[in-house]
Amino acid sequence: MAKAQVPAASPQKPDYLQKDDPPQKDDSPQKPERRIVGCGLSTYSKIGGLQNFNRRVIDVLAKRAALRQQQKPLIIFLGDKTEDLPTDNGVELEAGGSRIHFSFRSIWSALASAEILILFHVHLIPFAGLVRLFRPDLPILLFVHGDEVWIRPHDRKERWYESWCLGAVSRIVAVSEFTANRMACGFRISESKFSILPNAVDPTDRAAQGERDRATILTVNRIEANDRGKNVDQMIRAVARLRTSVPDVQYLIIGDGALRHELEALSAELGVSDIVTFCGWVPPAELQAAYDRATVFAMPSSKEGFGIVYLEAWQRGLPVICSKDGASSEVVTDGVDGFVVDPADVSMICDRLQTLLFRPELCQEMSARGRLKVEAKYLHPAFDAKLNAILNDLILSPAKERRAALREKTRPKLEGRKGASQR
Structure with a gap:
């Protein structure tokens, strides 16, 4: 007996695809959402211009993540304790504890979930070298301020590992042209790798109270x-x-x-x-x-x-x-x-x-x-706009670099084909 032919016009859905059935559960592992990861030295437990700068950067990062509806940035500190850190500023702040724990936590977080890795101090650049080995396209940003990167006999000498680690940094953000120029010369870094982000202050309308002393x-x-x-x-x-x-x-x-x-x-x-x-x-x-x-x-x-x-x-x-x-x-x-x-x-x-x-x-x-x-x-809105422009450019840079590398890679082939066709 011949087998009955199933009409092609009305295929029957398997039971597991019927409309009333619950959807299948996806048990595949989910990748963590990308976010900005930063690591720095004491920021909330000390007073100073560098600490004020770091806090201002963190405020900008919190606002940026909120506006873009992104996961809160993670910033890990060596030197600050948990009780030093604010808990309501739109950023996940973490006390790094011991140097070993701080280093492991910073590197692992960068490898696992970073959209951008931010290093708040030049002493942390070994992290850049290690992270770059496993995430070659990750944008890495380094903030520099003053004599911590001035290479002169009476300031400090270059350490043996710094040139290699700085080569892994995507962008160096200096607070002044002076610091950028001094660092570029001292470490033999192209000036094109630098961006300038001057310090800023909050607006104040407060005038002096009472009479000033004459002298x-x-x-x-x-x-x-x-x-x-x-x-x-x-x-x-x-x-x-x-x-x-x-x-x-x-x-x-x-x-x-x-x-x-x-x-x-x-x-x-x-x-x-x-x-x-x-x-x-x-x-x-x-x-x-x-x-x-x-x-x-x-x-x-x-x-x-x-x-x-x-x-x-x-x-x-x-x-x-x-x-x-x-x-x-x-x-x-x-x-x-x-x-x-x-x-x-x-x-x-x-x-x-x-x-x-x-x-x-x-x-x-x-x-x-x-x-x-x-x-x-030098007010905060200018600081906010400049830092966001730097971050936006940094995110786009790896894609730009890949496209440029691809063009360079294919150009000899195209030129060779063109020459062959002319012959």
């Missing part, structure tokens, strides 16, 4: 053993000389560290202990009161990778004095919104201080120009 000079910085380049000793010498023409001058130093005893001894030796006040670290209200009281902000530091304190001084209505060495002269325009001095020239520092103390109208003009500069270039 009060303010410095705000650390005075640790490795901060001799801040040149606070030169400021003390300049103030000692200035006292002959400005008898009521006062000098406030806010900040603390291992150099304090040495600087106090210098003040005593020069006979100015009564007019030089070491305030140590103070709470925000006292810091604001010091800005309100001061007439001039002076910090002729030779080791600034940017100098965010000059922005803060301008915001609070003070003219500034900075050094010609380092990146601060990239921020301050000499004779316009402050003075740029040779930190080795005590007479020059003294002269510029005297000029500002004797000319209050010049102080007002310079500080007003400085505030306008801050509002035009």
Whole structure:
């Protein structure tokens, strides 16, 4: 007997594909959602320009992920404890614990789920080299600030592994052109690998409260053993000389560290202990009161990778004095919104201080120009826009590079075919 033919027009669905049946469960392993992964050193347990920069970056990353409805970025810190970290800022922050745990956690997270790996300090670049071996297309970004990447005999020497590790970094983001140029020369890196992201401050409408003292000079910085380049000793010498023409001058130093005893001894030796006040670290209200009281902000530091304190001084209505060495002269325009001095020239520092103390109208003009500069270039919205542009370009770069490599790979073949057809 012949087998019956099944009509082609009305095939029967298997039972497991009937509409009323529940869909099949997909038991295949799911890949983790990609997100930004970062690793850094102490950020929430210390005070400083680098720490403020890191926190501002993290705020931008949180906003970026929220707007794009992406998974929260993961940032792991070596040096911060769990109790130091905020829990409600839109980012998954994690205390790294021991160096071994921090290293393993950072590298594993980058390999498993990173869309971009961000290194917040040059000391972490070995992670870039290791991660690059297993994820050759992963964009890796490194932030650099100042003398931690300045290769000079009196700053530091290059370590044997750094060139190889830096070769694994996709983009180096420096806070100033000065730092980018110094690092490019010291490590022999192409300038095309750098982007510039200046420091920023939050807007403030607060004017100085009460009357300013006629002759009060303010410095705000650390005075640790490795901060001799801040040149606070030169400021003390300049103030000692200035006292002959400005008898009521006062000098406030806010900040603390291992150099304090040495600087106090210098003040005593020069006979100015009564007019030089070491305030140590103070709470925000006292810091604001010091800005309100001061007439001039002076910090002729030779080791600034940017100098965010000059922005803060301008915001609070003070003219500034900075050094010609380092990146601060990239921020301050000499004779316009402050003075740029040779930190080795005590007479020059003294002269510029005297000029500002004797000319209050010049102080007002310079500080007003400085505030306008801050509002035009150094507020958070500008920082946010620049960082997002860098991240967007970084994500697209691997695809661009692959396409370029493919073009280079196929070009000889195409040219060969063209030559053969002409023959």
